Amino acid sequence: MHLRWLLPSSHDVVRPPPAIGKKRHSCSSTTTQASTTLTMPTNPHGTIILTGANGGLGTSIVSQITTSPSLSLSYHGIYCVRNTNSCPSLNTALTSHSTHSHSKYSLDLSDLASVRDVARDINGQVAAGVIPRIHALVLNAGFEEFTSDTHTADGFDMAFAANYLGHWLMTVLLLESMDRERGRVVWLSSWVHK
Ligand SMILES: NC(=O)c1ccc[n+]([C@@H]2O[C@H](COP(=O)([O-])OP(=O)(O)OC[C@H]3O[C@@H](n4cnc5c(N)ncnc54)[C@H](OP(=O)(O)O)[C@@H]3O)[C@@H](O)[C@H]2O)c1
DSSP: OOOGGGSOOTTSOOOSSOOBOOOOOOOOOOSSEEEEEOOOBSSOOEEEEEESTTSHHHHHHHHHHHTOHHHHTTEEEEEEESOTTSOHHHHHHHHTOTTSOEEEEEOOTTOHHHHHHHHHHHHHHHHTTSSOOEEEEEEOOOOOOSSOOOBOTTSOBHHHIIIIIHHHHHHHHHGGGBOTTTOEEEEOOOGGGO
16 A cells, blocks of 8 residues: 555645654543654644554554654554554554654444544544644454354444444544545445445
């Protein structure tokens, strides 16, 4: 996956590599947010939110961001995993890039209360100016089951809830924090729906 569309377009002002302000914001501690490394660039382009950040493609996306100075130094990353206490692949992708400003959230897309908690926290941080507006919301998490048929506590089919309902609710709730000119929602899907 190429993330070139996140780079400044020819119409954007191309600034010299942003100086890193060593501002450490103290964020409110919530049950959803595990850790925050905020080393915010002085002129951040925006925030990138990624679901399924501990999975195969998710980790690959994080690696592309962290190994590209024009992305890692210009964007705040919000990486959502099912359990921030167990996300070894994401941690590996982040470990060697301590200058990348980011937060990790525990998010269960099959639990609409969890989606609401995460969205509320992110909206609060954008409204307070702690993090920049959302430039990209990358809906990458995916769940499938072939031999079983489980349901959520709300009674929805688990795959429908995790892949569609949770992501749909998250998108609707985060619209207020999107960058109104450049904000994008990227939804990864699969032929499995056929
Ligand atoms: N890989 C391919 O060839 C391919 C092809 C077509 C489409 N895709 C799509 O690309 C996306 C990523 O695929 P992938 O291969 O990277 O899959 P993956 O390695 O299985 O990663 C999927 C991620 O989604 C997370 N997830 C599952 N259920 C969740 C839930 N209820 N709440 C929050 N997170 C949840 C998983 O978290 P846990 O780690 O906690 O389980 C996992 O990290 C998927 O949407 C998939 O449909 C992939």
